[in-house]
Amino acid sequence: MTLMILHTRNASRRKHLAKAAETAHALGHRAIVVVEEPSWELEYVDAVYAAPTGNLQATVARCVEIAKEESEPIAGVIAFVEHSVPAAAAVAAELGLPYISPETAAKSRDKLSMRSAFETVGISQPRFALASSVEEAQEAARTIKYPLVMKPIIGGGSMFVRRVDSPEELAEHFEEIRQGAWAGFDYDPLFFLKARYSEGILLEEFLVGDEISVESYVQNGETTVVAVHDKPAPMDGPFFEETFYATPTVLTGETLEKVKKFTTLAHEGLGITQGATHTEFRVSPEGEPYILETGARLGGGPVYQSVLLSTGVDMVEVLTKVSLGADADVVVDSEKFRHVGFSLHFAEEPGELVAVDGVESLEASDSVSEVMIYRQLGEQVDVPPRVWQAHGHVIFTGDSREDILEKQRNINQTLQFHVR
Numbered sequence: 001m002t003l004m005i006l007h008t009r010n011a012s013r014r015k016h017l018a019k020a021a022e023t024a025h026a027l028g029h030r031a032i033v034v035v036e037e038p039s040w041e042l043e044y045v046d047a048v049y050a051a052p053t054g055n056l057q058a059t060v061a062r063c064v065e066i067a068k069e070e071s072e073p074i075a076g077v078i079a080f081v082e083h084s085v086p087a088a089a090a091v092a093a094e095l096g097l098p099y100i101s102p103e104t105a106a107k108s109r110d111k112l113s114m115r116s117a118f119e120t121v122g123i124s125q126p127r128f129a130l131a132s133s134v135e136e137a138q139e140a141a142r143t144i145k146y147p148l149v150m151k152p153i154i155g156g157g158s159m160f161v162r163r164v165d166s167p168e169e170l171a172e173h174f175e176e177i178r179q180g181a182w183a184g185f186d187y188d189p190l191f192f193l194k195a196r197y198s199e200g201i202l203l204e205e206f207l208v209g210d211e212i213s214v215e216s217y218v219q220n221g222e223t224t225v226v227a228v229h230d231k232p233a234p235m236d237g238p239f240f241e242e243t244f245y246a247t248p249t250v251l252t253g254e255t256l257e258k259v260k261k262f263t264t265l266a267h268e269g270l271g272i273t274q275g276a277t278h279t280e281f282r283v284s285p286e287g288e289p290y291i292l293e294t295g296a297r298l299g300g301g302p303v304y305q306s307v308l309l310s311t312g313v314d315m316v317e318v319l320t321k322v323s324l325g326a327d328a329d330v331v332v333d334s335e336k337f338r339h340v341g342f343s344l345h346f347a348e349e350p351g352e353l354v355a356v357d358g359v360e361s362l363e364a365s366d367s368v369s370e371v372m373i374y375r376q377l378g379e380q381v382d383v384p385p386r387v388w389q390a391h392g393h394v395i396f397t398g399d400s401r402e403d404i405l406e407k408q409r410n411i412n413q414t415l416q417f418h419v420r
Helices: 011-026 056-069 082-095 102-107 111-120 134-144 167-183 253-270 303-311 315-323 359-363 401-414
Strands: 002-006 030-035 047-050 074-079 128-131 148-151 162-164 201-205 210-219 222-230 244-247 275-283 289-295 339-345 351-357 368-373 392-398 416-419
Touching: 002 011, 002 056, 002 082, 011 030, 011 303, 011 315, 030 056, 056 082, 074 082, 074 315, 082 102, 102 111, 111 128, 111 201, 111 253, 111 289, 128 134, 134 148, 134 167, 134 201, 148 167, 162 167, 167 201, 210 253, 210 303, 210 315, 222 253, 222 303, 244 303, 244 401, 253 275, 253 289, 275 315, 303 315, 303 339, 303 368, 303 392, 339 401, 359 368, 359 401, 392 401
Parallel strands: 002 030, 002 074, 030 047
Antiparallel strands: 128 201, 148 162, 148 201, 210 222, 210 275, 222 244, 244 339, 275 289, 339 392, 351 416, 368 392
16 A cells, blocks of 8 residues: 655655655555655655646646556555645545545635634634725725734745735735735645635734644544644734744643634634644733634644654654554653754845855754755745745754743854855
8 A cells, every 4th residue: 555645845844754654664555755846755755756736637637647557556645735735635535535625625725715614613813804906905904903914815834924004004015915925826736716816815903912833633533732832932023934933832721721622623614634733823912812724734844843852742653644544542741741942044135045154063062953954055045025934944952941042042143044
C-alpha cells in the first residue's frame, strides 16, 4: 500500500516528508509525493511525481494516473501545506479514500465561507464583510468600525493583510491590498473564487489582544488538542507578519478551556472529521477568545518541531497514522511540557540576498535546536506583506517563559539578513 502526499513546494517541510515516509514504512507502506516541478523531494520519499497542482481537475486526473502506475494501491492521502489541502481532498474523493470532504477543504481555505461556518456553531469571532470596491468597503466599515483589517479570501502567511484606522487609510490602501490579494495567489487551486467574489477581499474588525495558535488532530470525529502556542510579540499592525511563537501557553483556567471548546466547535462547523488542524485566536484583555481561522492541516514551518520538542507528540506521525487508518495513540501530559520558542526572520528590505550573519554562532548554542535558512545567496527576497514565508527560522528551548523571551531577543540581534 502507498501513502500519497499532495505537496506545494516549501523548504520548511523537509522534516515533514522524512517523518511521513518513516511512519508509512513502519506501517508497511510506501510514501510518494505529488508536486509541481519536483526538486529536492525525492531525497525523502520513495517516489516523486509531477502534477499541475495549481489546477484541481488536472491534479485529480494526474493522481488517478499515478494510482494506476503505482505498484501498490493508494491507501491514504495527506497534505502539509494549506494550498494543497483542496487538491488532497479532491484526490481522496476521486480515489474513495478517507479524508475531509472537498467542501470542507474549500471552507478551510475560503475565509468568507469559514466565517459563515463559525457563525452556525456560535463561536466568538470578529465582525466581517466582503468588499469589492472602496465604496463597498467604506459602507461595511460603518458597521465593522475602525480599526479594521483587510485580508485575502484565500491567502496565507499574513500575505497582503493590513490594518487601517480611518476612512482615509482605507481609501489609500484598499486597492493595493485587493489587487495583491488575488494576484499574489494566482497559483492557488482556489483562485477560481476570484470571479465568485467579484475580486473582493475580507474586511474584519480589529480585535485588541494577544494571538495564539492551537495544534490539534481529529480522529473518528474526536478532537485532541496537543499544544497551544502564544505569540508574545505584539501584532497590532499595520502588517501582521508572525515572528515569534512560544509554548506552552500562559493561558489557564476558563480561557484555556474555552479555547479548546471553540477549537472543537470550529471542527464541527467546518466538517473536519479527521486529520490535523491549526487554529488561530485573538484573546481579549478580559480573557475572551475570538477565533480568527482554522486550517485543515498542520501548523506551518517550525510549528511541527516546536510541538515535538515541547510535548513529545510527533504531529506528522499522528497525521500519517490517521490518514492510513491507524490509531494515533497520543497521550498529552501538560506536566511534562518543555518551554520552546521559535523565531521567524526576514530581511529588513527587499533586494538581493548577499549574506546571512550569525548562523554558526546560533548553531553552537546548546539551547538552539535548529537554524534553517530558506533562501539562497544571490536570490531576490521580498518582505511583508508581499511574502507568505519568512526567510529563515530558529527553534530553541529554555527553562521558563522568561528565559525563552530573553533568548529570542538575543537571536534577533544575532541573525541578520543582508541585501543589496
